[in-house]
Structures are given as C-alpha cells and as structure tokens.
Amino acid sequence: MVDLGGPASGASNPAVVLNAWGQDAAEAVGYTDAGAFVGAELLPPHRLPEYRAYRDTAQAHAVPFSEYWERRR
Template identity: 40%
Template structure:
C-alpha cells in the first residue's frame, strides 16, 4: 500500500513540534534563488523576504507548536551559508522558529552520513533528498518504524549544537 502522506500533509497535521536537520553547505539550487542573487550582489534584504514562511511560523508558534532546526556546518562559511544564516535564519526567528548550530570546524561530526530530514512529533519523518549539486529532489515520508532512529539523530544534534544567536555572535558576519 502506498502512503498518501507527504511533507506538506505532515506540516498540516503535526501537533507539538517540527524539527529539521540541515547538513548541506549550499541549498542555492533548491529555492530562494532570486533572494540569494540579491544577497550576492550586496543588495538589501527585500521587505517581503520570506513573508509567507514567517506568517506560517507565526501561526504555528501562536498555536503553541515548536519549529526548530540544527544546521551542521564548518567554517569558513560558504556564500550560501552566510546568506541562509544572515538573511534566512534571522528573518525566520521573527516568526518564532528556533535555530541551533552544530559547528564541526574543530570537532568531529557526530552525524556523518545522516541525511537532511524533518521530524514531526517524534513519530513522522520526511527524509529530504538532494542530488550531488544540492538540487532538491523531494521528500520521502518514511515508515513510522524509522522514527526512533531519527529521534536519536535529533538528540545527538541538539546535544552537540549551540543556540544560533550565541554562535552568530562569535562567528557571524
């Protein structure tokens, strides 16, 4: 039997928390390409940048739901990471999303080989699939039996990460 669950349906139905693990240094081929080009050209952030997602975040967090993520990265930051953290994370925080950084510049990566994923309510997992150039290919909703493994990945990520604002104060641009 094929599941009708999708990443979108999991976002619509989660009740408590949505967690994201990010592991790539460059998502520039997966969306927000116009904004990224503005950033690279030294232009100011457009007033409506990420407005739909920020509104969605405000709705979710207003209902008492938590949306948070950990990004595994190493310095020096790529141009894309400077954009994502400087424009994206800082903007999304205004909607209530929480961010953590797992900096593996001077420490071993405890999550080698773990894919990007969303984990909802510790029960539903969507593994994010990207090609070798960082182009998003889709999300695969995994069987419920996989959730415990991804809960472990989340716990490991959070145990080794620090709040984005603390990390950014030390390493941001």
C-alpha cells in the same frame, strides 16, 4: 535536519527531517546542488526512534548562534 538519509528521487543532496507537526514521522528529503527541493519520501515508522536520537544528540550539543559566532572570531 540530519544528513544521513537516502536520496529522494533525483536528489544530489539527501537529508532526513523529522516533521514539524509533532515529530511523528521522518522523511528523506532531496535537494539539487542549486538548492531546489526535488521531493520527499516518508521513512518506515521503525526508523523514527533512530532519527529522534540524532535530533536529541544535536540539541544536547547545541549552543546559541551568538555564542557559536563569537567562537569563530
């Protein structure tokens, strides 16, 4: 999930996700402050490479959770 999207109708916490079924679409999803899902909006296909690049950058810098947690101590 990348927190760069426009709000989906009525969302106070917008984000963008690549779908989990082959990552051939990006959707702006919205949640209320309480965490309730309020909707999703399919983004235009020309935006997909942008969000794939964000995903790839995040994955390149990712560490296993146990390693992250140990650093916080």
